[in-house]
Amino acid sequence: xxxxxxxxxxxxxxxxxxxGEAAAxxxxxxxxxxxxxxxxxxxxxxxxxxALTDFELGVPTFQFVGLDNFAELMRDRNFAIPVxxxxxxxxxxxxxxxxxxxxxxxxxxxxxxxxxxxxAAFFLPVVSLMVAMATAWQxxxxxxxxxxxAILRDLGLATPNWLGSxxxxxxxxxxxxxxxxxxxxxxxxxxxxxxxxxxxxAAAEIDGARSAWARLRLVxxxxxxxxxxxxxxxxxxxxxxxxxxxxxxxQGGPNKASELIVYTIYREGFTYLRMGYASAMTVVFLAVVxxxxxxxxxxxxxxxxxx
Amino acid sequence: xxxxxxxNIAKRFGDVAALKGVALDVAPGEFVSLVGxxxxxxxxxxxxxxxxxxxxxGTVRIAERDVTGLRxxxxxxxxxFQSYALYPHLTARQxxxxxxxxxxxxxxxRIPFLGARLPGTRNIVANIADEILRTxxxxxxxxxxxxRPGQLSGGxxxxxxxxxxxxxxxxxxxxxxxxxxxxxxxxxxxxxxxxELHRRVGASTVYVTHDQTEAMTxxxxxxxxxxxxILQIDPPERIYGDPADxxxxxxxxxxxxxxxxxxxxxxxxxxxxxYATGLATRASGRVVFAVRPEDLxxxxxxxxxxxxxxxxxxxxxxxxxxxxxxxGTAMIARLDGRERGAFAxxxxxxxxxxxxxxxxxxxxxxxLRAERMAQSAAEPVHx
Ligand SMILES: Nc1ncnc2c1ncn2[C@@H]1O[C@H](COP(=O)(O)OP(=O)(O)OP(=O)(O)O)[C@@H](O)[C@H]1O
Ligand SMILES: [Mg+2]
Numbered sequence: 001x002x003x004x005x006x007x008x009x010x011x012x013x014x015x016x017x018x019x020g021e022a023a024a025x026x027x028x029x030x031x032x033x034x035x036x037x038x039x040x041x042x043x044x045x046x047x048x049x050x051a052l053t054d055f056e057l058g059v060p061t062f063q064f065v066g067l068d069n070f071a072e073l074m075r076d077r078n079f080a081i082p083v084x085x086x087x088x089x090x091x092x093x094x095x096x097x098x099x100x101x102x103x104x105x106x107x108x109x110x111x112x113x114x115x116x117x118x119x120a121a122f123f124l125p126v127v128s129l130m131v132a133m134a135t136a137w138q139x140x141x142x143x144x145x146x147x148x149x150a151i152l153r154d155l156g157l158a159t160p161n162w163l164g165s166x167x168x169x170x171x172x173x174x175x176x177x178x179x180x181x182x183x184x185x186x187x188x189x190x191x192x193x194x195x196x197x198x199x200x201x202a203a204a205e206i207d208g209a210r211s212a213w214a215r216l217r218l219v220x221x222x223x224x225x226x227x228x229x230x231x232x233x234x235x236x237x238x239x240x241x242x243x244x245x246x247x248x249x250x251q252g253g254p255n256k257a258s259e260l261i262v263y264t265i266y267r268e269g270f271t272y273l274r275m276g277y278a279s280a281m282t283v284v285f286l287a288v289v290x291x292x293x294x295x296x297x298x299x300x301x302x303x304x305x306x307x
Numbered sequence: 308x309x310x311x312x313x314x315n316i317a318k319r320f321g322d323v324a325a326l327k328g329v330a331l332d333v334a335p336g337e338f339v340s341l342v343g344x345x346x347x348x349x350x351x352x353x354x355x356x357x358x359x360x361x362x363x364x365g366t367v368r369i370a371e372r373d374v375t376g377l378r379x380x381x382x383x384x385x386x387x388f389q390s391y392a393l394y395p396h397l398t399a400r401q402x403x404x405x406x407x408x409x410x411x412x413x414x415x416x417r418i419p420f421l422g423a424r425l426p427g428t429r430n431i432v433a434n435i436a437d438e439i440l441r442t443x444x445x446x447x448x449x450x451x452x453x454x455r456p457g458q459l460s461g462g463x464x465x466x467x468x469x470x471x472x473x474x475x476x477x478x479x480x481x482x483x484x485x486x487x488x489x490x491x492x493x494x495x496x497x498x499x500x501x502x503e504l505h506r507r508v509g510a511s512t513v514y515v516t517h518d519q520t521e522a523m524t525x526x527x528x529x530x531x532x533x534x535x536x537i538l539q540i541d542p543p544e545r546i547y548g549d550p551a552d553x554x555x556x557x558x559x560x561x562x563x564x565x566x567x568x569x570x571x572x573x574x575x576x577x578x579x580x581x582y583a584t585g586l587a588t589r590a591s592g593r594v595v596f597a598v599r600p601e602d603l604x605x606x607x608x609x610x611x612x613x614x615x616x617x618x619x620x621x622x623x624x625x626x627x628x629x630x631x632x633x634x635g636t637a638m639i640a641r642l643d644g645r646e647r648g649a650f651a652x653x654x655x656x657x658x659x660x661x662x663x664x665x666x667x668x669x670x671x672x673x674x675l676r677a678e679r680m681a682q683s684a685a686e687p688v689h690x
Binding site: 197199200202203204205206207208209210214218219222223225 | 354357358359378379380381384385386388390392393394395396397405406409410471
């Protein structure tokens with residue numbers, strides 16, 4: 001009786017044994033690996049390869065053209081404009097939306113009353129569909145019937161054609177992006193703030209940090225470092241790849257004044273069907289983004305690593 | 308003249324009465340420990356003394372000055388937190404500089420680069436560097452000054468936290484369980500060092516711990532706190548030898564004091580299930596008779612009948628765990644370790660309390676002043 005039971009246990013153990021720890025590890029990571037290969041690695045390699053061809057959608061044959069696409073890019077004014085626009089756009093949106101997110105987070109954190117309400121209110125743009133929100137913005141910024149201009153008119157100020165003029169179109173898209181990203185950053189920064197130990201504030205108070213400003217400089221700002229690194233990275237990426245607002249509100253116009261890189265790539269590939277050329281743009285775009293990320297990480301991490 | 312004086316402090320958190328009228332006086336240079344079980348309000352009292360929490364009622368005085376309404380930054384107190392609360396982005400040196408910089412430099416002088424050019428800044432900064440070095444030498448942490456907290460061990464961090472607290476020579480010094488994160492041997496060593504440090508710095512100190520050994524070995528006086536009240540403040544030997552409350556007697560001493568349900572019989576004689584303890588009282592009805600393990604010993608003729616359940620041999624001493632033969636009350640006797648062979652589990656014997664060192668308490672827990680009866684009266688009532 002007892003013997004039989006022992007044998008049964010031994011038999012089960014024998015069956016289990018072949019699946020070693022290493023095999024189990026591979027099995028468990030397999031879904032992630034497959035997803036990574038199929039959805040990131042293969043497309044990236046495909047884009048890199050396509051960038052070396054003159055492939056056009058709908059044309060049955062294509063040829064290997066080497067670096068011709070890249071040479072053309074360098075000369076293409078239609079690419080230079082969106083590059084400049086994007087640089088301006090990121091320089092406008094990233095700092096302002098981070099600053100706004102920080103100020104909102106500190107204000108809400110300092111006054112716990114209504115915390116959930118304000119957090120939800122400012123996070124709304126992130127969870128709502130940007131294309132739907134764009135419709136609202138189109139109305140708000142309408143040159144003649146829009147409330148924004150109505151207020152400006154009442155104040156006796158100039159009433160620009162926000163989305164329709166070449167001076168203002170890019171700035172308007174930028175303001176909308178700031179509004180969208182500030183809420184996102186606020187939530188990230190609030191999470192970072194709650195991770196700061198309360199006792200550090202008590203210690204700062206005892207050490208003589210009388211003003212809120214002194215405590216901000218002594219505790220909040222330095223301890224928010226790792227969070228801010230993440231916020232800066234994610235905001236830069238989100239700003240660089242802005243697409244939906246442009247597509248919904250201005251289509252890059254007027255006269256390419258509000259055209260951003262991703263929109264150019266989209267038009268090159270899906271309107272003009274020049275997939276090879278669009279791929280070359282994508283490769284350049286990818287390289288620039290990766291380089292920027294590496295630079296930022298290097299720069300900021302040096303100052304926030306407490307090891 | 309007082310160092311720290313706290314009167315009548317009450318504090319509620321919603322429904323929880325954390326402190327119920329606490330009073331505590333610490334003389335200048337005195338070291339007072341605050342002990343008590345978890346959640347009894349020790350940290351809350353410390354935070355109120357420090358000014359991090361406002362009391363609902365009562366006053367706090369530090370060096371004769373009423374500071375009840377002042378905020379922490381304006382009271383002359385330093386505090387060491389249980390978690391040390393060091394600034395993780397600053398080196399040990401910078402951590403220790405913070406309290407001095409914050410107090411001696413004004414807002415303009417603290418601005419990076421620019422501040423250093425303002426008149427006077429350089430002198431002050433040089434003084435600060437000097438004082439940090441002197442304090443670091445006192446704590447033997449000179450070699451660690453340029454490391455960040457993340458690069459220090461728990462014990463080293465604790466020293467830096469101590470350094471940050473004493474570097475500005477505060478009038479009052481508050482430590483909230485500073486040793487609880489250290490391992491046992493380091494704790495014993497640091498215990499000695501803190502006492503020594505206190506002797507040199509000489510500030511009034513309140514030291515929170517829930518380790519009674521720490522409290523007994525380090526302090527001039529011990530305050531035992533329970534459920535938001537201080538039950539007794541006395542030198543360690545009186546806390547142990549003359550407890551004012553049953554809860555104090557039970558909290559201090561390891562193993563815990565033996566407690567017996569007793570009745571007051573004719574003439575005020577106190578008996579435990581028929582055994583005449585030799586103590587008498589004016590109270591009546593039920594009382595509590597308590598005797599420490601080292602004051603309970605086997606006797607051939609008289610005592611409380613008990614059966615040995617378990618024997619713990621500790622080397623120099625021997626703990627005899629027994630149970631009262633009739634009432635089932637658990638009792639522990641501490642005997643000389645050399646008597647080890649004399650007892651075995653299951654033995655029946657008589658355990659006799661040393662009347663001169665036993666205590667009587669009301670059933671509510673308050674100490675009763677007992678009278679010792681003449682020797683003849685201490686004979687057994689029966690059997
Ligand atoms: N900020 C707070 N909000 C609500 N209740 C609190 C707060 N701080 C403390 N309390 C309550 O007050 C009581 C005393 O807490 P306190 O922290 O002073 O205990 P303690 O004696 O320091 O305990 P420990 O030994 O565990 O540190 C506890 O019941 C606790 O739950
Ligand atoms: Mg505590």
